Amino acid sequence: MGKCCKCNRRLLCMCLLPCMMTGHLLIYIMVSIFVTISYTPPKITIHYIAPGFSANSSALASHPIGPFWNLRLEDGALWNQLQHVWDRQHNPILRGNTTGVIRKPRAKLLTEIEDECLSDCRSHKCSVPRMHDLNSLPEQMRAFIRSMHCREYPLLINQPGMCRRNNGSFGLEAPMLLMAIKSQVGNFENRQAIRETWGRSGLVKGESNRKGELVYTVFLLGRQDSSTGPHPDLKNLLDLENQKYGDILQWDFRDTFFNLTLKDLLFWHWLQQYCPTAIFVFKGDDDVFVRTGALLDYLHKQWDEHNLWRAYTNETGMDLFVGDVINNAMPNREPSTKYYIPERFYKGIYPPYAGGGGVVYSGSLALRLKEVSERVRLFPIDDVYLGMCLHKLGLSPHHHPGFLTFDLPETDKGNPCAYRSVLLVHRRSPKEMLMLWRQLQNLPGPMKVARNVPFLQRFP
Numbered sequence: 001m002g003k004c005c006k007c008n009r010r011l012l013c014m015c016l017l018p019c020m021m022t023g024h025l026l027i028y029i030m031v032s033i034f035v036t037i038s039y040t041p042p043k044i045t046i047h048y049i050a051p052g053f054s055a056n057s058s059a060l061a062s063h064p065i066g067p068f069w070n071l072r073l074e075d076g077a078l079w080n081q082l083q084h085v086w087d088r089q090h091n092p093i094l095r096g097n098t099t100g101v102i103r104k105p106r107a108k109l110l111t112e113i114e115d116e117c118l119s120d121c122r123s124h125k126c127s128v129p130r131m132h133d134l135n136s137l138p139e140q141m142r143a144f145i146r147s148m149h150c151r152e153y154p155l156l157i158n159q160p161g162m163c164r165r166n167n168g169s170f171g172l173e174a175p176m177l178l179m180a181i182k183s184q185v186g187n188f189e190n191r192q193a194i195r196e197t198w199g200r201s202g203l204v205k206g207e208s209n210r211k212g213e214l215v216y217t218v219f220l221l222g223r224q225d226s227s228t229g230p231h232p233d234l235k236n237l238l239d240l241e242n243q244k245y246g247d248i249l250q251w252d253f254r255d256t257f258f259n260l261t262l263k264d265l266l267f268w269h270w271l272q273q274y275c276p277t278a279i280f281v282f283k284g285d286d287d288v289f290v291r292t293g294a295l296l297d298y299l300h301k302q303w304d305e306h307n308l309w310r311a312y313t314n315e316t317g318m319d320l321f322v323g324d325v326i327n328n329a330m331p332n333r334e335p336s337t338k339y340y341i342p343e344r345f346y347k348g349i350y351p352p353y354a355g356g357g358g359v360v361y362s363g364s365l366a367l368r369l370k371e372v373s374e375r376v377r378l379f380p381i382d383d384v385y386l387g388m389c390l391h392k393l394g395l396s397p398h399h400h401p402g403f404l405t406f407d408l409p410e411t412d413k414g415n416p417c418a419y420r421s422v423l424l425v426h427r428r429s430p431k432e433m434l435m436l437w438r439q440l441q442n443l444p445g446p447m448k449v450a451r452n453v454p455f456l457q458r459f460p
Contacts, residue, residue, distance in 0.1 A: 076347055077343060077344055077345055077346050077347040078145070078344060078345050078346075079345055079346045079377055079379065080346065080347055080348070082377050083376070083377045086375055086376075086377065087375075090375050133344070137342060137344075137345075138335060138340065140256060140257065140258050140338070140380075141258070141340070141341075141342065141345065141380070143254075143256070143258070144258040144259075144378075144380045145345070148377070148378045150253075151262075151265060151378070153251045153252050153253045153262070153266060154251070154252050155249070155250070155251055155252075155270075156223070156250040156251065156252050157221075157238075157242055157248045157249060157250040158249065158270075158274075159218060159246055159247065159248070159249060159274070160274050161274075162216055162218065162246070162247070162274065162275065163175055163178070163216065163274060163275035163277065163278065173277065174214070174277035174278060174279060175214040175215060175216045175275070175277075175278050175279070176213035176214055176215065176279050176280065176296065176299065176303075177204075177213065177214075177215045177216075177278070177279070177280045177281075177282060177292075177295070177296065177299065178215075178216050178217075178218070178271070178275060178278040178280070178281050178282070178363070179199055179215065179216065179217040179218070179281075179282045179284070179290075180218055180220055180267050180281060180282065180283050180284075181194060181199065181217065181218070181219050181220065181284055181285070181286050182219075182220050182260060182263050182283070182284070182285050182286065183219045183220065183221055183285075183286040184221060184222075184224065184255050184286075185221055185223075185224045185231075185234050185238055185250075185255065186224065186231065186232075186234055187286055188237065188241065189430045190286040190287060190430050191219055191241070191286060192430070193430035193431075193433040193434055194217070194286060194433070195217070195245065195247075196434065196437075197289075197433050197434060197437035198289060198290040198291065198292045198433070198437065199217040199290075199292070200215070200217070200292075201215060201216050201217050201247065202214070202215065203215075204292055204293065204296060205293060205296075206293045206294070206296040206297040206300060207291075207293035207294050207296075207297055208297045210296070210297065210300060213296055213300075215292065215296075216247075216275075216278075217247055218247050218248070218249050219247055219248050219249065219286070220249050220263040220266075220267055221238075221248060221249065221250040221251070221255065222250070222251055222252075222253045222254060222255030222256075222259060222262070222263070223250070223251070223252055223253060223254060223255055224254075224255055225254065227254055228254055228255065228256055238250070249267070249270060251263075251266050257338055257380075258380035258381075260382040261378055261379060261380065261381070261382040261385045262378075263382070264283065264369075264373075264382055264385065264386065265370075265373055265378075267283075268366055268367070268369060268370035268373065269370060271363070271366055271367070271370070272367055272370055276363070276367065277363070278363040278366075279299075279303065279362070279363050280299050280303075280320070280360060280361070280362055280363060281360070281361055281362070281363055281366050282295070282358065282359075282360050283358065283359055283360075283361075284357055284358030284359070284424070285357040285358065285426070285427075287357070287426065287427040287428060287429070288357045288358050288424055288425065288426045288427065288428065289424070289425050289426075289428040289432075289433055289436055289437075290358065290423065290424050291419065291422060291423055291424075291440070294402075294422075294423055295360065295423050295424075298402075298423065299360070302318075302320055303318075306318045306320075316364075317362075317364040317365070317368070318362040318364050318365065319362065319364075319365050319395060320360070320361055320362040320365060320398075321354070321359065321360075321361040321362075321365060321390060321395065321397045321398065322354070322359065322360050322361070322397065322398050322399075322400045322403070323354025323355070323356075323358065323359035323360065323397060323399070323400065323403050323405075324354055324355060324356050324399065324400070324403040324404070324405040324406075325352055325353070325354050325396075325397050325398065325399035326350075326352070326353055326354070326355050327352050328349055328350075329349065329350045329353070329384075330349055330350070331343075331346055331350065339381065341380070341381070346379070350384050350387060351384075351387040351388055351390070351391040351396075352387055352390075352391075352396045352397055353383050353384050353386055353387025353388075353390075353397065354383065354386070354387070354397045354399075354403070355383035355384075355405060356383070356403070356405020356406065356426050357405050357424070357426035357427070358403065358405070358424045358426065359386070359397070359403075365395075368393060369386070369389050369390070369393070372389050372392045372393050373389050375392060376388050376389050376392055400423065401421070402421055402422055402423035402424065403423055403424045404422055404424065404425045404426065405424070405426045406426070407425060407426060407427070408422075408425060416436070416439040416440055416442075416443055417443070419436070419440060
């Protein structure tokens with residue numbers, strides 16, 4: 001009897017044990033579900049705050065300690081500091097987000113190195129930005145710093161219908177090449193020599209006997225006045241020249257070496273408004289010589305390759321920028337030279353740029369350069385500024401050996417056959433242009449067409 005009771009208790013325990021474990025498991029699951037449902041996570045404002053000091057602005061995050069979004073740009077110089085302000089202003093990561101919606105940055109960010117200026121840029125009454133020991137710098141640098149915030153100047157002479165005139169009679173919709181030549185008011189002889197030789201407007205044939213392509217030439221001028229030195233009054237002569245040829249673009253700013261950058265900037269605005277369909281643009285000085293036929297042959301090959309590539313992709317824009325590329329260049333620190341850039345104004349190396357008097361780029365890239373230039377501070381060396389704008393786009397220029405910006409060897413300068421692989425040579429006087437042009441026209445047989453250079457490659 002006792003043994004039976006013990007067996008029954010064991011059997012009962014064995015039966016109840018699974019039930020108890022299952023019950024505990026059910027209670028644990030129910031408690032977990034209840035805790036999960038009743039838990040409310042803390043509310044987190046999702047936006048990035050860079051480590052650094054406060055700018056006292058509700059529209060922007062705190063100012064970063066270091067320029068982590070552009071590690072190649074050093075601090076400690078005026079241009080670098082001003083560029084950091086714009087980099088921060090246009091960087092979406094650094095914009096404040098107090099309402100969950102990204103705000104647009106303010107049109108003007110006031111800092112220790114930039115004051116708001118409401119005066120006319122042409123009056124030079126406003127000195128923006130402020131800089132210690134400004135008076136110790138050379139006059140051309142002082143003048144540039146005083147007006148480097150000014151980007152808009154009225155047109156004194158315009159050619160609004162240039163890219164629309166005669167296109168119908170030629171049976172062409174847009175110019176293949178628009179040649180924009182930087183000149184000065186008094187350089188009449190240079191402009192005339194260009195018109196009579198390599199810069200003729202109209203239908204121009206390549207050297208490989210292609211059909212003629214539409215080429216237009218414009219000359220980019222500023223204003224000469226007493227502030228740039230004693231000049232004779234040439235306004236009437238310039239008006240007569242423009243009436244005869246209709247190829248002058250002149251803006252109301254002082255035509256100085258450090259203001260050459262303005263010619264690029266203002267030309268891009270003009271291009272967007274009056275000639276946005278130009279396929280290629282040549283930008284050069286009025287003392288270079290260009291083998292225009294060979295250049296057209298080269299551009300034809302690039303255009304044909306681009307159209308083939310476009311047939312297999314959705315890309316419509318063409319990123320072509322070619323010239324004599326200079327890499328790892330340092331600013332000139334010699335005060336006696338016209339290229340002098342003091343360390344107080346700019347620190348660091350220059351980005352890759354094409355210099356020496358002439359470059360070629362696609363019309364679509366010109367419009368992109370115009371847009372990105374609004375986020376790059378003006379720099380007094382125009383070739384370097386172009387490199388800065390390209391760098392901002394994530395592009396770098398391509399070198400072409402046919403751009404001889406430092407000229408041929410002295411023994412070859414007078415030999416026409418030495419120009420067979422040349423696209424551009426710098427420098428040539430008006431008389432030398434005319435003489436070289438005639439010599440090249442009299443050479444037997446077609447000259448060698450310059451070899452291809454690939455499109456711009458994006459860098460990381």
